[in-house]
Amino acid sequence: MTFMTDRDSQDKRLGSGAVIVIAGCVLGVAALFITGQHGLTEWPFALTFGLLIAAGEMVQFKVDRSRNRAPIATSASLAYALLRGTDVGLPPDVAQVVAVTWIATLAGIAPRAIAGLSWDLVVSSRRVISVACAATAFWAVIPDGFVWNGRWTQAVPLVAGMFLAVLTAGVVDALVGAGQITEAYNRPFPAALRDELVVMGQIGMAMGLGGILLAAGASLIGLWAVPLVIVPLLLTQFAFRRFASAQRTYRTTVRSMARSTEIAGFSSPGQNARTAQLAVAMGNDLGLIPARMEALEYAALLSGVGQLALADPSPGGASLLRTREERQRAAEIGASVIERSGVLDHVAEIVRHSNDPYRHGRANNAEIPVESGIVNVALAYEQLVGEGGGQSPDKAMESIGLGIGAEYDPVVVDSLRRVIGRGFRF
CATH class of the missing domain: 1.10.1760 (Arp2/3 complex 21 kDa subunit ARPC3)
Structure with missing residues (x-):
């Protein structure tokens, strides 16, 4: 698959x-x-x-x-x-x-x-x-x-x-x-x-x-x-x-849940789909097995669900403008919501750590899935290049490159470079 x-x-x-x-x-x-x-x-x-x-x-x-x-x-x-x-x-x-x-x-x-x-x-x-x-x-x-x-x-x-x-x-x-x-x-x-x-x-x-x-x-x-x-x-x-x-029913349900953040104004139209699109491209590049690929796609689509618990939407759905504490709280709330489905536990785990800084997260805890780092990088790139950011791909890669090893997983950033270098476009 x-x-x-x-x-x-x-x-x-x-x-x-x-x-x-x-x-x-x-x-x-x-x-x-x-x-x-x-x-x-x-x-x-x-x-x-x-x-x-x-x-x-x-x-x-x-x-x-x-x-x-x-x-x-x-x-x-x-x-x-x-x-x-x-x-x-x-x-x-x-x-x-x-x-x-x-x-x-x-x-x-x-x-x-x-x-x-x-x-x-x-x-x-x-x-x-x-x-x-x-x-x-x-x-x-x-x-x-x-x-x-x-x-x-x-x-x-x-x-x-x-x-x-x-x-x-x-x-x-x-x-x-x-x-x-x-x-x-x-x-x-x-x-x-x-x-x-x-x-x-x-x-x-x-x-x-x-x-x-x-x-x-x-x-x-x-x-x-x-x-x-x-x-x-x-x-x-x-x-x-x-x-x-x-x-098909499963996938339709997940996409409907993902659209709730767009309807409420907590993400820009199509933002979740674009994030998932890039996350899937990086997952393919890294050769993840199909089950993990499916969980990665769902996690990227649902990564913004926890923002619904925040008081006000971010301008243009730019969650990067939030404080670290707000983003991690939203991720924890989103993971809790996803866990209640009873069938998306691995997806919830990805979302829970999707805003963890690499230096304090996966770098010290191998149990944190690499998919969390993929979602983190995909979301950052989308917000820099997408409708809310408007940066060029080169400028966005430069910005993300400054966070390698601290904010972002080096392996994932290298994958992003290869994907973008092959001409990936939203």
Whole structure:
């Protein structure tokens, strides 16, 4: 999961994704040509799994703000690559697997595009690439003439080959995704790869296991297994959608709370969002894990909530004009308010220390999260450069630089320099 809010991120993502889309299309066209030359084998299986992949694409959804998910399409495409059994006859070769996956993917995307619904051709192309790698790995370890007749002696190598293929697909997709995130979001590649592998272990393995189960059933009893095995896939789809819906509701609630300070005049319009935008950029630069990134974003959005307890708003929402005591009291009150939600304890801890001077805080207490220092620096920069301050980025960096080691965490200020140096703008 990647958190990015700057306005250039989508353009960068499309730029890096263009290579992935082209690679997917080249694979698809080449596979379609080869399949046309050799002829289509077992067309009922090709048609059934193609329809399943297309249906999965049509009901894709966004689960983590950075990409769409299509668990049914992924499981079905992997299952089609893993067919080996008495009822399959001549199993599809690598080219046919890629061709069917590619055509079915385009067929599933088309209705969404026509209806004006969200769709992600980059992620769909990544699936074509990873399925091609999975099919290649499977054919490399399972002989062409291997037919599973249900015996356990045959099941061991077959299941091992299936798991190898699924793992290959997951690792390839993780590597491609990590490279894409690194280019688009300026996130260190090791951190991006770590996050992608975590997602693969959580969501990807569920889809991979669904594909293995579907392939095993279809290989032994034919297409009758598809409606039987599709139930777990539908449950997986339902669980993912519920999770995505809960995340959207959660995020909307936090943003509504953040807007309360703007409505009351304690922060300028959009100030909290701009602070979160910069904090997220620095969190990406420092390679924080997704859970910490989410807490950082929420803490930056809610960093001004405690100001509502103060007698009067700061002019233009410039909390830096407050005394140290007032700012720390506001931070403590804000943390207490956030803690009452019962689910944002880590966010409350970040906010509680978001106004602590580095020299008297994190420098002497490693338990204070680095996210507090990120929020502190992001808020200072926003107030110097934003609507209330009006300083140039260079002047703001000079002002913040004077507080390194005393007011601000040196590691965080270095991160801010890199983010600003890459052209970050509110």
